[in-house]
Amino acid sequence: MAFENLTDRLSKALKNLTGKGKIHEEDLQASLKEIRLALLEADVSYPTVKKFIAAIKEKAKGAEILDGLNAPQQVVKIVNDELTALMGEEAVPLNKSEKIPTIIMMAGLQGAGKTTTVAKLAYKLKREENARPLLIAADVYRPAAIDQLEVLGKDLDIPVFSEGTDVDPRKIVEDGLAEAKANKNDYVFIDTAGRLQIDEALMNELKDIAKIAEPDEILLTVDAMTGQNATETAEGFANALDLTGVVLTKLDGDTRGGAALSIRDVTGKPIKFVGQGEKPTDLDVFYPDRMASRILG
Ligand code: GDP
Numbered sequence: 037m038a039f040e041n042l043t044d045r046l047s048k049a050l051k052n053l054t055g056k057g058k059i060h061e062e063d064l065q066a067s068l069k070e071i072r073l074a075l076l077e078a079d080v081s082y083p084t085v086k087k088f089i090a091a092i093k094e095k096a097k098g099a100e101i102l103d104g105l106n107a108p109q110q111v112v113k114i115v116n117d118e119l120t121a122l123m124g125e126e127a128v129p130l131n132k133s134e135k136i137p138t139i140i141m142m143a144g145l146q147g148a149g150k151t152t153t154v155a156k157l158a159y160k161l162k163r164e165e166n167a168r169p170l171l172i173a174a175d176v177y178r179p180a181a182i183d184q185l186e187v188l189g190k191d192l193d194i195p196v197f198s199e200g201t202d203v204d205p206r207k208i209v210e211d212g213l214a215e216a217k218a219n220k221n222d223y224v225f226i227d228t229a230g231r232l233q234i235d236e237a238l239m240n241e242l243k244d245i246a247k248i249a250e251p252d253e254i255l256l257t258v259d260a261m262t263g264q265n266a267t268e269t270a271e272g273f274a275n276a277l278d279l280t281g282v283v284l285t286k287l288d289g290d291t292r293g294g295a296a297l298s299i300r301d302v303t304g305k306p307i308k309f310v311g312q313g314e315k316p317t318d319l320d321v322f323y324p325d326r327m328a329s330r331i332l333g
Pocket of ligand 1 (some may be wrong): 144145146147148149150151152181230257285286287288289302310311312313314318
């Protein structure tokens, strides 16, 4: 389970305090040190950890909790509030266009879960809003990507637009958008290519597609299992594209989970959804407060 170790260590650090009636300066310092180490070990980025600990210190000082009554509970509340704030406070909904179709472009490294997420999100909209999405298969480099999207579309009864692997993805996107217009689809998803790592050719292609499609949403898919790299990848994509949000995948796996805490802080972009399994229904809206509670256990 994600966060298992982090939750364990945070609750131990806080238990050191809650076992006491009053908190002395040195108790708080010791707990903060332990929290800091726990976060770093969970792959939360270093600058984020630094900021987080400083914020807690500041709040604890401001609340004048030292030596006061209920001090331990107050510290737990401060940690909970700061975790929530770090992840963005409120859930951020999907951007929607005033007129159809709302265009959602996916980006991310190969294997991050783009294709799976396209299917999950389209299926969610279909279930919840009776939406009529069209999926555009524009990942022409990974041989199985188009087949994978077509199989998923067939299973979920969602149409997929593809022109095979020999057509330029820019042209596929243009044609796919024309098809969506003709069919009056209310959502269009563009499944783009990924690479093993960020490179210029990939970014140029994604920038071109964004220019052609003028998407309402550019969602970056990031694999939580990749630890510190997840945050670095998100930073790299955020520097090149006008991302509107992030989908953090594979939070069901045995990940240390740090990306959930750093991505918003490092990129300024909200996590909008989390992938928690391989099934089409395993996609959830990201609620910072619920995630903070889950992390604190
Ligand atoms: P893409 O290359 O970015 O399009 O990645 P895919 O969509 O093909 O996903 C790569 C692998 O990750 C597939 O085996 C997916 O089933 C798996 N995957 C995607 N999202 C999740 C998730 O949230 N949890 C788990 N456990 N596996 C996932």
